[in-house]
Amino acid sequence: AKPIVAIVGRPNVGKSTLFNMMVGERISIVKDTPGVTRDRIYADVTWLNHSFTLMDTGGIEPETNDLMLKHMREQAEMAIEMADVVLFLTDGKTGLVDADYQVADMLRKSHKKVVLVVNKIDNFEKQSMDVYEFYNLGIGEPFPISSIGKIGVGEMLDEIVHLF
Ligand code: GDP
Numbered sequence: 001a002k003p004i005v006a007i008v009g010r011p012n013v014g015k016s017t018l019f020n021m022m023v024g025e026r027i028s029i030v031k032d033t034p035g036v037t038r039d040r041i042y043a044d045v046t047w048l049n050h051s052f053t054l055m056d057t058g059g060i061e062p063e064t065n066d067l068m069l070k071h072m073r074e075q076a077e078m079a080i081e082m083a084d085v086v087l088f089l090t091d092g093k094t095g096l097v098d099a100d101y102q103v104a105d106m107l108r109k110s111h112k113k114v115v116l117v118v119n120k121i122d123n124f125e126k127q128s129m130d131v132y133e134f135y136n137l138g139i140g141e142p143f144p145i146s147s148i149g150k151i152g153v154g155e156m157l158d159e160i161v162h163l164f
Pocket residue numbers: 009010011012013014015016017018029030031032058119120121122145146147148149
């Protein structure tokens with residue numbers, strides 16, 4: 001069977017945007033796009049000579065903060081369990097928040113292979129300092145990307161397939 005790569009992270013970091021970009025189609029629902037609620041969506045991705053199944057998680061997030069965090073933890077728990085490699089997505093525009101530390105704790109306990117990715121680095125030169133604080137998660141080297149600008153994604157994919 002193909003390895004499973006799960007995109008995990010708190011709401012609005014850009015998981016579905018990255019998923020759609022990597023898959024090359026608008027399969028997953030991006031915030032502000034009306035559509036059906038689906039908590040997990042899969043698609044096959046090939047990078048160089050590696051194929052894997054990419055999983056988006058989260059679906060439509062509940063609005064209230066308590067429910068949102070509960071939903072995030074449940075979704076992350078399931079995805080982490082199924083995944084061979086976890087793509088832990090964070091947001092370089094908002095910076096680190098408590099929910100990121102919650103996901104990091106879950107990942108440490110899981111002992112799964114993790115690639116830490118900082119999304120929304122649309123301008124690598126201007127935002128290079130924004131990436132450093134993500135070392136504080138204790139997950140390792142953060143990979144800066146822009147899902148909208150399609151920047152940094154090749155380096156990130158190299159690291160992911162390297163872990164298979
Ligand atoms: P999810 O909840 O993690 O699935 O996040 P979404 O994919 O729904 O995206 C949340 C918001 O972040 C949307 O408004 C996206 O357009 C925006 N977004 C996603 N990726 C990027 C990016 O690389 N740069 C910027 N500036 N915005 C992004």
